[in-house]
Amino acid sequence: MKHLLSINDLNESEAIAILDTATELARVSDAPMKKLPTLRGRTIVNLFAEDSTRTRISFEAAAKRLSADVINFSAKGSSVSKGESLKDTAQTLQAMGADAVIIRHQASGAAHRLATSKWMSGTVINAGDGTHEHPSQALLDAYTLRKHLMQGAKNLQGLHVAIVGDILHSRVARSNVLLLSKLGATVSVVAPPTLLPVGIESWNANVSYDFDELIPNVDAIMMLRVQSERMSELYFPNAREYSRYFGLNSDRVKRMKKESIIMHPGPMNRGLEITADVADSARSVIIEQVSNGVSVRMAILYTLLTGEGIESGALA
Amino acid sequence: MSVALTSADIARALTRISHEILERNGGSNNLVLLGIPTRGAHLAHRIGTIIQSIESKAVPVGTLDITLHRDDLRLRPPRALMPTKIPTAGIEGKDVVLIDDVFFSGRTIRAALDALGEIGRPRTVQLAVLVDRGHRELPIRADYVGKNLPTSLDQSVKVHLTEIDSVDEVLIGIAGNS
Numbered sequence: 001m002k003h004l005l006s007i008n009d010l011n012e013s014e015a016i017a018i019l020d021t022a023t024e025l026a027r028v029s030d031a032p033m034k035k036l037p038t039l040r041g042r043t044i045v046n047l048f049a050e051d052s053t054r055t056r057i058s059f060e061a062a063a064k065r066l067s068a069d070v071i072n073f074s075a076k077g078s079s080v081s082k083g084e085s086l087k088d089t090a091q092t093l094q095a096m097g098a099d100a101v102i103i104r105h106q107a108s109g110a111a112h113r114l115a116t117s118k119w120m121s122g123t124v125i126n127a128g129d130g131t132h133e134h135p136s137q138a139l140l141d142a143y144t145l146r147k148h149l150m151q152g153a154k155n156l157q158g159l160h161v162a163i164v165g166d167i168l169h170s171r172v173a174r175s176n177v178l179l180l181s182k183l184g185a186t187v188s189v190v191a192p193p194t195l196l197p198v199g200i201e202s203w204n205a206n207v208s209y210d211f212d213e214l215i216p217n218v219d220a221i222m223m224l225r226v227q228s229e230r231m232s233e234l235y236f237p238n239a240r241e242y243s244r245y246f247g248l249n250s251d252r253v254k255r256m257k258k259e260s261i262i263m264h265p266g267p268m269n270r271g272l273e274i275t276a277d278v279a280d281s282a283r284s285v286i287i288e289q290v291s292n293g294v295s296v297r298m299a300i301l302y303t304l305l306t307g308e309g310i311e312s313g314a315l316a
Numbered sequence: 317m318s319v320a321l322t323s324a325d326i327a328r329a330l331t332r333i334s335h336e337i338l339e340r341n342g343g344s345n346n347l348v349l350l351g352i353p354t355r356g357a358h359l360a361h362r363i364g365t366i367i368q369s370i371e372s373k374a375v376p377v378g379t380l381d382i383t384l385h386r387d388d389l390r391l392r393p394p395r396a397l398m399p400t401k402i403p404t405a406g407i408e409g410k411d412v413v414l415i416d417d418v419f420f421s422g423r424t425i426r427a428a429l430d431a432l433g434e435i436g437r438p439r440t441v442q443l444a445v446l447v448d449r450g451h452r453e454l455p456i457r458a459d460y461v462g463k464n465l466p467t468s469l470d471q472s473v474k475v476h477l478t479e480i481d482s483v484d485e486v487l488i489g490i491a492g493n494s
Contacts, residue, residue, distance in 0.1 A: 016395060024381070024397035033434045038384045066384075306389040 003115045004300060006133045007178040015179060016154050019143050022292070022299035028065060029295055039068035039305055042099040047089070048127070049075040049105045054266050055127050055136070055292055059102050062297035064161065065309060068305075070248050086110065087119050094120035100305055101125070108132035108171075123304050131169050131197075131230065137265050138175035142183055143291050148261050149219055152236070153189040157184035162214050163205075164190040165224030165273050168197050169231070172265045173224060175206045175289045188214055192246065194235040203285040211246055215255050223248050223274045237274055249275045253283065317489030318472065320465055321415060326446065326484050329462030330359065334366040336460050341411050344371045346439070348410045350380045352428055356416035363415060376403030377420035380414070392482040398460045402435055404457050412438040413460075419445035422456035447486055449473050465471035 001009060010018070039190075044063045048056050056072070063070045073093075074083060080089060086105070093101055100123040103111050108130030115124035128134040139297060145156055161180055167173045167189050180187050181204035188206040189196070200207055208214055215221070226242065236242045243249075248262065262274075262284045270276045279286060321329070341347055344367050351360025364377035381398040384471040393439060414428050425443060432441060444460035449467045468489065474487040 021394075021397050024399065027400065031434075035434075036384045036387060037430065302384075303394045306395075307391070307393040 001304065003111075003126075004135050004304060005111045005115055005124065005126045007133040007175050009135075010179075010182075012155065012182050013138065015142070015182060016137055018296070018299045018303055019146060020154075021248070021302060022139075022143055022295040023147075025302070026292075026295040028163045028298070029291065034065050035067060036065060037067050038302060039063065039066040042068045042305060043097055044068045044070050044100045044102065044301070044305075045096075045107055046072045047101050047103045047105075048073065049080060049086075049103075049110075050128070052127070055104060055134075057288065058293040059125075059127060059136075059280065059297050060095060061294045061299055065147045065294070066298055066301055068099075068301070071096075076290055086114065087117070090114055090117070090119035092124070098122050100301070101263070102127050106130055107279075117148060118123050118306045120269050124250070125300065125304065128171050130171065132171050133175045133178075134171040134265075135175050135179075136293070136297055136300055137172050138179040139300065140289060140293040141172075141176055141263060142179050142300050143296050144195070144263065144285055145180070145220055145261075146183070146294050147292070148285060149259065155183045156180060159220065160188070160218045161185050161220045161222060162188045162190055162208075162211075162218040163222045163224065164211060164248070166226045166235075167191045168235075169197045169227040170224045174203075176222065177203050181205065181235050188218065190214060190246065192236055192242070203282050212255075215252055216257065219257060220261045220263060221248060221256070222265075223268075224265070226269055226271060227268060228269075229268065241274055247273050247275065248275055250281075253278055254285070263289060265289070279303070280313075317472075317487040319485055320473070320488045321447070321463055321486035323484035326462070326486065329446065331366055332461060333407055333460045334363050334370065335444070337363070337413055337444065338367060339374050340442070341460070344373060344375045344487065346409075346411045346479060347375050347413045348403055348407050348438070349375060349377045350402075350407075350412055350414050350428075351377070352414065352416045352424060352431075355475050355477050356414075358477050359397075359417060359444075360415040360423055363413075363444070376405055378403045380428055380431055382424060382427040382431050385430045387423060388428065399462055400431075405432050407432065407438045408436040410438050411440045411442065413442045413444055415444045417446050417477075418471075418473050419443075419448040419458050419461070420451060422452045422454035426454055446475060447473055447479070 011052050060070050102125045104127040110129045111126035163173050177187050190208045264286045349360045351357035368377045378401045381400045442459040445458045446462040448461045448464050476485050
């Protein structure tokens with residue numbers, strides 16, 4: 001495996017191997033000495049054409065803990081804002097000897113284009129492309145679910161996870177549906193019909209419009225951000241009505257299963273899809289998702305950037 | 317492949333190594349045993365049990381995964397990481413005995429020394445191995461050797477332990493011909 005562009009690049013055992021590696025790497029984050037020599041001398045570029053806090057910082061922390069050199073590149077303040085194309089940017093990075101490029105881009109398929117175009121030879125990791133996929137987020141969500149709810153089991157067999165909110169614009173939802181179902185979990189997506197993508201029936205997930213009916217049956221609720229910046233039309237009458245039907249508030253939390261957890265990939269619209277008291281409650285693992293993100297991204301970098309001196313499959 | 321060490325040979329070698337460790341260190345007071353996964357970890361637990369039965373006192377046993385410190389990470393497919401469990405008392409100022417199954421190029425032990433350096437500063441680091449097959453590529457030697465097994469480079473040495481392989485034995489044969 002050279003690139004991570006989509007969850008479809010992974011089979012079940014490869015996904016589990018990344019989660020297992022992340023479990024071992026998590027102890028590095030707990031150790032007083034948070035650094036390993038594993039990727040010493042390798043250059044990793046964070047190419048972020050779209051705003052990001054968690055993903056960029058988390059990939060940067062992960063790469064630095066493995067001793068790689070990190071170059072941060074954001075569209076604002078670079079020649080991209082002068083109109084430089086992705087091709088020219090990629091060729092510049094290639095000329096500088098980047099071993100891997102972590103790309104966040106507003107266009108769906110940007111990571112795939114970069115990986116298959118021959119503009120550059122390094123590893124490409126998709127850190128979110130438009131409304132398509134965000135595989136590292138799905139892996140860290142699976143890691144968090146496994147750690148909290150699976151008592152040592154390797155996969156997510158038997159779990160029921162609800163993904164609630166703006167499914168239409170969410171790359172997190174798509175990657176999570178693919179990964180969680182691959183790992184044996186049942187996934188239900190909950191949203192107003194206007195916020196479901198065309199072709200949702202072909203996803204490996206149940207579709208529901210009734211959040212309240214689902215709440216007592218699920219082991220985890222993953223709230224999605226309402227992506228106002230991608231909404232050029234009116235998708236729901238007003239914010240209050242959206243919150244009332246699809247927001248997570250303390251009344252709904254009271255009806256959740258005892259051991260169930262609340263997740264959110266961030267950034268949150270407090271008061272819209274999730275109330276502030278719920279986001280900060282004991283059931284919420286939102287902050288923990290962020291710290292797990294570093295371990296999982298270390299595991300991704302380790303898996304993709306070691307062994308690249310050989311042709312894949314040359315050694316058993 | 318032919319059998320180089322039988323189950324009884326392995327048991328005798330581990331007993332002797334345990335005694336040698338105690339003799340060299342004047343008892344088990346300051347000892348920490350660290351096995352290198354997978355099979356080194358099992359050997360460490362066995363030696364720990366033998367030392368406990370001799371001294372009637374438990375000795376701290378842990379494991380040290382060295383994968384992330386290897387120098388051949390670019391040359392091989394990614395390896396699964398194994399657990400590192402350092403005994404709660406730590407290794408600071410202790411006499412640490414690293415334990416592995418087969419001693420070959422010495423690169424694993426170099427990586428182990430790097431990994432140890434990040435955890436603390438032991439008073440001494442010693443090395444116990446079940447089989448020394450020669451062909452060192454680094455200036456590293458073992459303090460305790462179960463059996464010196466002269467081999468050629470095209471031979472392979474396989475250690476099987478009951479904990480994972482259902483039998484105790486050391487096999488020697490031509491690589492790829494198992």
